[in-house]
Amino acid sequence: MNVEFLTALKDLEREKGISKEILLEAIEAALISAYKKNFGSLQNVRVHIDRSTGEFKVYSRKLIVEELTDPRVEVLLADAQRIDPNYQVNDVIETEVTPREFGRIAAQTAKQVVVQRIREAERGMIYEEFSNREGDIVTGIVQRTENKNVFVDLGKVEALLAPSEQMNGETYRHNDRIKAYIVEVKKTTKGPQVLISRTHPGLLKRLFELEVPEIHDGTVELKAASREAGARSKIAVYSKDENVDPVGACVGPKGMRVQAVVNELKGEKIDIVKWNPDPAKFVANALSPAKVVSVDIIEEEKVARVVVPDYQLSLAIGKEGQNARLAAKLTGWKIDIKSESQVKTAKAAFIDHDENYDAEYEDFDEQVGEDYNEAYDDAYDEEAYDDAYDGTYDDNYDCYEEYPEEYEDGYEEEADDAKIPQDFPELTNDKKPGAPTSGGKK
Structure with missing residues (x-):
């Protein structure tokens, strides 16, 4: 290696953007490996390339010790001080050991390193360029x-x-x-x-940026996009400038702008809708070309309940649900679509069910009241009650002392003549009826 070699490294630095110093350090490291491979793998060596002449030298590095254990990497303090009296234990002494035949190996190694580094640098630059x-x-x-x-x-x-x-x-x-x-x-x-x-929604956005100057300069914002590549897609656009129609800007004169995007996507149909900060209005726009009657937003469930005219239901849903699916992706809302007749039918069924429930409840309440009164009156027959319980009634009645005194006397007067009628066989099985109420005897 010589001055011409250093000049070549400078040219590489200028053309490829690879630092000359980085290349020289890489060559030095490679020469160390080459030396160990050919002249002694256990030696500790250092290679230095002169930055001005291009010449290189190999130095053996040994640790100065008081007691020698491995002469390949160590040297005695006494031997080191013969070279320089200032050496101390744990210092490192370097001795040049450049082999005469190492020149050819060094040249080949340097070439390989440079080629490899050039390749790595190019890959790095390409990565940086495309990752950005x-x-x-x-x-x-x-x-x-x-x-x-x-x-x-x-x-x-x-x-x-x-x-x-x-x-x-x-x-x-x-x-x-x-x-x-x-x-x-x-x-x-x-x-x-x-x-x-070729299927990413981002491709659709970028194509419109290329075709629509208003998007490129920021006058029109492309807020969202959803795609089913090759079939249909939707984009939502918006402009802060009230004088600019964002949808019209994307369509272009005679539809030329949108048609250019359609052609690039091999005939993919594209719906362009106006973005709105109001979720209900945005959902209604997103279901275009279908017309929407109303949109009910349920924030906590992230659901939009949409009502459309009967004749628009199939259009709103789309073929195999495609229109509704794309609208949901575009807006970020789960969309539930019903026709007006479906909503009316559901409401009528609910009202009918509610009315039937109220009527049934009233009948049930009335019947329960009648059954209760009849059963209570039968079980409370004065002529059967006291005789059936054989005097136990008075003990049970103590807890009802708040009732009028004449109420109690009314039962005592007829108790002596009371008999169990045949209509109440259950009273002979020691079953006690409920306690009397303040209604007195009938």
Whole structure:
């Protein structure tokens, strides 16, 4: 290695952005490994490259000790002080041991290190460049397809379009030029891996940014997007400027702007709706092209209950629920859609059930009252009660002393002649009826 070698490193630094000092340090580390491999793996050595001449030297490093145990890495204090009296125990003494034949090995090692470092630096720069572009749109050329994975050339790196990120019904042929959305950039042993998508809602947003100047300059904000790639998608737009129609700006003159996006997405239908800070209005707009009668927002459940005209129900729900599903993704609300007739039927059923319940309850209450009175009156027959309980009534009656005295006398007067009627056989089984009320005898 010489001055020309250092000049080459300077050129690399300028062209590739790789620091000359980093390269020299890497070469020194590689030369240490090469020396140990060829001349003694157990030795402790250091390699130094002169930054002005490019010459290199190998130095053996030994620890100064009082008692020698391993002469390959240690030296006695007495021997070290013969070289320099100032040496002390635990100092390190260096001796040049550069082999004559090490020049060829050093040159090969330096070349390998430089090539490797250049490759690593390029990978690092590519990673930095594309990792900063996550969420951006890129244009690439299809190179090949392997196991349904499509590899796209982005110029400095090859990107991967996985099957899950490919649009249904879309084919990718060699040399096809496509636009895609950068989802993620990964570091791998083979360099940065760029993952792209044709189905991500972000692709839809970026395409509109390219086609609509008002979105690019911030006059119109693209608030949200939802997609079922290849079939249908929705975007919500808004403008703080009352003089700007955000939907019209995205549609463009004669629909040219939105049509350009549709063409890029191979005919995917796109609904453009106006964003609104009021959730009810936003949900109503999101269900476009269906017309909405009312929206009831349930905040705690994050649910929007929507009523639409009968003839709009199928349009609001969409084919296989697609319109409602996209609207829910766009707004972030769970949407429950009912037609006006369904709501009326449900209300009528509820009212009918409520009225029937009240009538049944009143009948039940009245019947219970009648049954209770009849049973009580029968069980309370004065001529049977006292005789049936054989005088026990008076003991039980003590707890009802608050009743009028004449109430008690009325029972005593007829008690002597009382007999158990045949209509009440249950009174002979020692079953006590309920206590009398303040109603007295009938």
